[in-house]
Amino acid sequence: MYSKEFWFPPFLPSDDDPLHIFAEKHLSVLPASDWEVLAHYELPDTQRAELQALWWEHATDEYRALSQFSYLLADMLQVGAPLSWLGCASRLIRDETRHVALCVKAAAALGMDPSAQHFSAVRPNTDVTPMARIVRHMLTTVYCSETVALELIGWARERETIPPLKSVMTAILADESFHSRFGFLWLRDHWNHLDTVSRTTALDALPVALWRLSNGLPPILRPVADSAITGIILPALDSLGIDAQRAWEQRSETR
Ligand SMILES: [Fe+2]
Numbered sequence: 415m416y417s418k419e420f421w422f423p424p425f426l427p428s429d430d431d432p433l434h435i436f437a438e439k440h441l442s443v444l445p446a447s448d449w450e451v452l453a454h455y456e457l458p459d460t461q462r463a464e465l466q467a468l469w470w471e472h473a474t475d476e477y478r479a480l481s482q483f484s485y486l487l488a489d490m491l492q493v494g495a496p497l498s499w500l501g502c503a504s505r506l507i508r509d510e511t512r513h514v515a516l517c518v519k520a521a522a523a524l525g526m527d528p529s530a531q532h533f534s535a536v537r538p539n540t541d542v543t544p545m546a547r548i549v550r551h552m553l554t555t556v557y558c559s560e561t562v563a564l565e566l567i568g569w570a571r572e573r574e575t576i577p578p579l580k581s582v583m584t585a586i587l588a589d590e591s592f593h594s595r596f597g598f599l600w601l602r603d604h605w606n607h608l609d610t611v612s613r614t615t616a617l618d619a620l621p622v623a624l625w626r627l628s629n630g631l632p633p634i635l636r637p638v639a640d641s642a643i644t645g646i647i648l649p650a651l652d653s654l655g656i657d658a659q660r661a662w663e664q665r666s667e668t669r
């Protein structure tokens with residue numbers, strides 16, 4: 415019935431598709447009139463093309479997070495995580511689905527044909543136990559990536575001059591703040607009770623993760639990411655007894 419290839423249906427699907435119902439409900443953060451404003455916004459062709467590409471790139475990033483959190487939830491179910499944590503993790507999936515829908519809708523309002531595009535999911539590396547995967551994920555993706563994303567979106571939002579796009583960023587920003595806190599709280603409650611293999615697996619992945627969060631960005635954004643890492647992430651992890659400073663100093667493209 416389902417293919418093994420994960421993808422997001424072309425936007426917007428027919429009225430009776432569950433995604434359509436979901437999107438209608440959760441896209442209501444922006445009134446229909448705002449999407450109309452965006453669709454008719456006077457922009458030079460080159461800027462319009464750049465914005466289409468940028469918002470499609472945002473949608474791709476959000477889809478990557480959606481797939482990563484979906485696998486995270488599956489691992490959490492497998493190890494018997496308490497329902498309270500499962501409930502929070504499922505909110506992450508719901509939020510990222512909404513973010514994909516918002517970013518695709520923004521790209522479409524700017525004139526892009528989303529049905530001609532395609533997403534690909536991030537498949538989990540199954541080299542370690544489900545618990546070790548969860549810890550690695552909570553440290554590198556849920557806490558570190560979401561915290562950097564939060565700062566980057568905040569930075570871009572302050573500079574955004576097109577009101578409907580600013581509203582989309584505001585909606586996304588509120589959710590990413592929860593995601594970052596979820597990662598921190600999970601680490602705070604679990605780190606000291608974890609087995610050595612799980613902790614080592616997560617710490618081993620940190621230098622590459624931090625390198626990507628900084629060096630993987632265009633030069634203009636790197637200072638924003640670096641200040642989030644050194645000013646927020648490293649002190650927060652240090653308070654939990656996680657030596658992330660060393661990982662930052664040893665950050666590298668490959669292990
Ligand atoms: Fe997101």
Ligand SMILES: [Fe+2]
Pocket residue numbers: 479510560589590593
């Ligand atoms: Fe997120």
